[in-house]
Amino acid sequence: MSALTLVEAVRTALARAMEEDPTVLVLGEDVGKDGGVFRATEGLFERFGPERVLDTPLSEALFTGLAVGLGAQGFRPVVEFQFDGFMYPALDQLVNHAGRLRARTRGRLGCPIVLRAPYGGGIRAPEHHSESPEAFFAHVPGVRTVIPSSPAKAYGLLLAAIRDPDPVVFLEPKRIYRAFREEVADDGTALPLDRAFLLREGRDLTLVAWGAMIPLCLKAAERLAEEGVSAELVDVATLKPLDTGTILDSVAKTGRCVIVHEAPPSYGPGAEIAALLASEGLFSLLAPVARVTGFDVPTPLPKLEDVFLPALADVLAACRAALVHR
């Protein structure tokens, strides 16, 4: 066991996957000698060589499609996008090909690819470097969208994503890439996909979040505990397919739900979860389902980022508002 940061856990999982399976390839911009702009692939080029770690020419549309071809040929390409804001060209390949190659060919060709990207705000980055595009990907049939919230989750979920036979978009919350360390055993044990994790048990209220919003919600839960409120925390982890059971069970118990995400609210993942509760959990609700999110505006540059991103005060305010309903 060693205490790793989230980005180190990603690197460790990549190395483990490459070690155990020679079909795993790492592709992208600056993933070779440079080790990726966040150093997530540092050392892999030296260790696995230029036929396993490939710097591509600068084109996201290209390397997404390239992965589809490699995947159909039995490789397991793990593609790195440098930043969230440069993922949008991947949508064509994801919607028209990656997500439906298996279905179109009735199982004849698969698409075992992983698209990794640092995502989200909070690091005062330039324009197009702080986006939360998870809803776009979660909307694509045939594609999984997975977001780890800690080093151990990153390690286990990335291994699972790489071993999975279908396409996975793996969004890494860059704000917590190096925010804290966690003991991670590099023993090749994957965590399950399609399952939410109950990170904290409580009776009065359910917080639902993912990625960098998890540490924030943990803090909120601790603060609420000081006020005598017992909050449960669900880490969604796989946004699609959504583990509805864990969320419904939790809200059946607590009767209140606050969903927290950075992305804009409209048609966002929070809306999906709220709809789930409206259709399948209505009779256990004691309070309206609340969402704490960004706004329906382009992610602002750093000077206004703090206003856009949900903060502890916003989460606490939403929780207190839900608790008014007794």
Place this chain on the structure above:
Amino acid sequence: MVEIASFRIERVEILRADGTLAAPLPAWAEDPSELVRLYRAMVLTRLYDTKAVNLQRTGRLGTVASSLGQEAVAVGTAAAMRPEDVFLPSFREQGAMLWRGVRIEELLTFWGGDERGSNWSGPREDFPICVPVGTHAPHAAGVATAFKLRREPRVAVCVVGDGATSKGDVYEAWNLAGVWRLPMVTVVANNQWAISVPRSAQTAATTLAQKAIACGMPGIQVDGNDVIAVREVVSRAIERARSGEGPAIVEATTYRLSDHTTADDARRYRDDAEVSARWKEEPIARLRAFLVGRGAWDKDREEKLLAECTREVDRAVEAYLARTPPPASEMIDHVFAVLPRAMAGQRAAILRRAAERAEARAENGSGRP
């Protein structure tokens, strides 16, 4: 077998790295005051870049991309344009933006994390800095199409990097420009690197200029560290486009002497020896040597210019640092021409959050909520 197509790519060099002439000067460059204008613009750009990097290092600016060593590409390109042309930069063309009237304070505002920096006082039709690599090339084609449809003698000038030439967007724009004979000139700022990826890993082609051939337009290479050659070659391409003869690509070969951005450490992937060797070719020293040789420049004038440009940068930095932060309503008030009624609630929520953040800051004295 018959040969049905062949091509040749020319390279233009006028001023050698040592400041001597490799070819005759164009007529406009016989006037030393014209050259001094170009020299001043490059010096100002370098001082701005140096200051911007320092501001970033001291926590007063966000990540920023220096154009150290590439000043001649931006300045030469802008000097070849007319004010009414439209410029579509990527993110390393500050030299051109300043030439066209964007203010240093506005550039700093943008890189300091405030969109108001892109609503500049200068060339109102010019496009903002484009960070997603190469995605502005189709915009240049659109601007050029507008000029063509309105029969205006104007040209869309876009700058992309060597890395950007690998993007479909860029090829697609060039392809259309060729088919529609658009008044669009693309300057490829080939600084040999796309972060850690060398030019040789982007394309197997000998030059980037030759990519023009497949799109049915001329492509030419120029020594991008020679501001005289850049201005001359880009100017010919622009005037040709203006007269209705269609688009062109100018590949300006240069070298990125700085890290990719302040977030990069280039020593991870390239040798110091390579960089030192390239310092001998940088654009400012060679033009200075030439001007000195012509008796048009000396130590006094150099010192005066440096003092003047430093003052200009310092004043801009003061103005930037003194600028009041953007009100939170900024983030929503320009999303649509008129705020949709349905978004009024979000606007109020934004203002509420901003007020709470300010209160929290005042309470705990910290910058972050």
